[in-house]
Amino acid sequence: MNYKGLELDKFQEDAIKNIEHNKSVVVSAPTGSGKTLIADYIIERDFRKGVRVIYTAPIKALSNQKYKEFSRSYGEKNVGIITGDVQKNTDALILIMTTEIYRNMVLGNDPFVSEVSYVIFDEIHYINDIERGYVWEESIIFSKPNVRVLCLSATIPNAEEFARWIEAIKGHEVVVVRHDERPVPLHVNFYDAELGVTTLKNLKEVMEIPDYHKVVHKHPKFRPRQKSGIPSHFELIREIRSNLPCLFFSFSRIGCQKKALELFQKNMFQINPEISAFVRGRLSTTSPEINKLDSAKILRRILPYGIAFHHAGLLPILKEIVEELFEKGLIKVLYTTETFAVGINMPAKSVCFEALRKFDGISFRLMNSKEYFQIAGRAGRRGIDREGFVYIMVERKFFEHDRIKRIISSDTSPITSQFRLSVNTVLNLIMQHDEKEIDDILCKSFHSFQKYGKNFMNRENIVSHNTFYNCRKKLEKMGYVLGNTLTEKGIFASKIYSDEILIGEMFATGFYTRLNEYQMLMAIACLCYEAREKTEFFRRHHSKLSDGLKRMVWENDYIKNEKRFREIGNLTALIHPLYHGQNLLKIIENTNLLEGDLIRFFRQIEDRLRQIKSATDDRSLRDMLSNCQKIVEDCVGEFDTI
Numbered sequence: 001m002n003y004k005g006l007e008l009d010k011f012q013e014d015a016i017k018n019i020e021h022n023k024s025v026v027v028s029a030p031t032g033s034g035k036t037l038i039a040d041y042i043i044e045r046d047f048r049k050g051v052r053v054i055y056t057a058p059i060k061a062l063s064n065q066k067y068k069e070f071s072r073s074y075g076e077k078n079v080g081i082i083t084g085d086v087q088k089n090t091d092a093l094i095l096i097m098t099t100e101i102y103r104n105m106v107l108g109n110d111p112f113v114s115e116v117s118y119v120i121f122d123e124i125h126y127i128n129d130i131e132r133g134y135v136w137e138e139s140i141i142f143s144k145p146n147v148r149v150l151c152l153s154a155t156i157p158n159a160e161e162f163a164r165w166i167e168a169i170k171g172h173e174v175v176v177v178r179h180d181e182r183p184v185p186l187h188v189n190f191y192d193a194e195l196g197v198t199t200l201k202n203l204k205e206v207m208e209i210p211d212y213h214k215v216v217h218k219h220p221k222f223r224p225r226q227k228s229g230i231p232s233h234f235e236l237i238r239e240i241r242s243n244l245p246c247l248f249f250s251f252s253r254i255g256c257q258k259k260a261l262e263l264f265q266k267n268m269f270q271i272n273p274e275i276s277a278f279v280r281g282r283l284s285t286t287s288p289e290i291n292k293l294d295s296a297k298i299l300r301r302i303l304p305y306g307i308a309f310h311h312a313g314l315l316p317i318l319k320e321i322v323e324e325l326f327e328k329g330l331i332k333v334l335y336t337t338e339t340f341a342v343g344i345n346m347p348a349k350s351v352c353f354e355a356l357r358k359f360d361g362i363s364f365r366l367m368n369s370k371e372y373f374q375i376a377g378r379a380g381r382r383g384i385d386r387e388g389f390v391y392i393m394v395e396r397k398f399f400e401h402d403r404i405k406r407i408i409s410s411d412t413s414p415i416t417s418q419f420r421l422s423v424n425t426v427l428n429l430i431m432q433h434d435e436k437e438i439d440d441i442l443c444k445s446f447h448s449f450q451k452y453g454k455n456f457m458n459r460e461n462i463v464s465h466n467t468f469y470n471c472r473k474k475l476e477k478m479g480y481v482l483g484n485t486l487t488e489k490g491i492f493a494s495k496i497y498s499d500e501i502l503i504g505e506m507f508a509t510g511f512y513t514r515l516n517e518y519q520m521l522m523a524i525a526c527l528c529y530e531a532r533e534k535t536e537f538f539r540r541h542h543s544k545l546s547d548g549l550k551r552m553v554w555e556n557d558y559i560k561n562e563k564r565f566r567e568i569g570n571l572t573a574l575i576h577p578l579y580h581g582q583n584l585l586k587i588i589e590n591t592n593l594l595e596g597d598l599i600r601f602f603r604q605i606e607d608r609l610r611q612i613k614s615a616t617d618d619r620s621l622r623d624m625l626s627n628c629q630k631i632v633e634d635c636v637g638e639f640d641t642i
Helices: 010-020 036-049 060-074 099-107 111-115 124-128 133-141 159-170 200-207 212-218 233-239 253-264 273-283 288-292 294-305 316-327 369-376 401-409 423-432 435-442 446-458 462-477 488-493 500-507 517-528 544-555 563-579 584-590 595-615 619-636
Strands: 024-028 052-057 079-082 094-098 116-121 148-153 174-178 186-192 196-198 246-249 307-310 333-336 350-353 357-359 364-366 388-394
Touching (some): 024 159, 060 079, 060 094, 124 133, 159 174, 200 401, 233 246, 233 350, 316 595, 364 401, 369 401, 423 488, 435 462, 517 563, 517 619, 563 619, 595 619
Parallel strands (some): 052 094, 186 388
């Protein structure tokens, strides 16, 4: 079968044949093998028929990339995007959204989703995510009966189990299509401070030599390097120069910038005037103030030499410049964080790992096999490279041969349920379903299926049922639920997707009537801000308005227990200049937050404002919220692009 001028692999043909028979399909295939071509087929077919298709992605960056890609193929007016940050062409036939947005639509029984033929879940293995995995589960559980799903992922060891679950709860056939061969063979190497590029076997042998430090200099592979035992990233790049371009993954944003600058200082590459001209052209239409940012200054120095860095803390325009240069084949080495490995189509000949150890927000741990293969799979460009290369830097004190061998040998991490009930889910269940239907839905989780097998619908899911009834009791006590129905406050909170009760107590009671727009922005900012020890604020703006907000919070028996309102004083450094119309690049002088993080923070505020606006019937409140939204958009709009 030929599609888009390409002869399809058997797994692609099998998936398309089953799609033509209106079946749901789970595709498990290595990164870079061409899974997205199956999604492209559905989108093109149904677009020509005038039928709506939804494409969901786990991260904003992937949603944005797909929006641009589909806009080029089908015309900008035919493609829409909905994320927490952006809403554009929301009635388009081809609609791209984050998975959270789709989940919110189906949970709220939005009639819009009844018109959909297929929902494409890219990177479906995100169902494993401890914090967000339930979103994918609920998205599938609450999808309309007529909707079919295409689930795309790198290797899923338990894909059959996952498909049988979907089949059982949705009542139609679900086919698993597997493909285990990479289109471009992958060679995995290690990089040691003394041995240089080596194999896992050689590294183990050297590490096992008795009295190692006395005799290692006799080993034939030995080359004297850094005495510290910490491998050098620029020495690795020097050694693999024939296998560039390279994606170098670091788990630190600052580390990415630092390493890129260090490599630049080694004068390893020649300047490329084409890059300089491209960067000048792209920045010529933006604010000249951007050039004053540290990140922009470093990038302008290093980019002409084919060296770059990329992370979520950059301004969108700077990320776009790096991505476009990489797509053009003009970047030799790109230092980047883990999010660059999620779905974004930026393959390279080589992938380097700073380490296999990462900080997961709680502690340092070894990556699991799925995380490793997600990144390693970026090596080797189909149709360009005959082979791809992976280089893993090793610090010997953290070397664990057997565990590392398991991680890199095969993707053995199954997908497992992370199902949990949010307040929003409980409210929507009560509002839209009777007791019998609620009992059935609570049994439908992947967790129930994994625990009870085929009889899962006949067995009460004790965890889900207990969580539901405990939450319901709390909501009844607080006046959100009355009997089997929602109160006005409950209906309001059912349209809020995080901090449901807290926002309900603020905006579905008389509390908000005492707030002006500045205090409203400040209160929402407190909910969105994630306090971190190293974040600094350089210029705070103490005022009667901020004191008044503190007093209102303290006088409310429920709201005063929320610790996030302790940040009111700090956040005046950001919200005061925002409210008074200051430029984003001026506001950033008040904090050590990275510019991309500040944009994300303001966009989160805007998203909360939008949710409250859609939930309330109070026209005066809606007008105030609209004014607050405009304040944020006026500040961020110039610097935030799709």
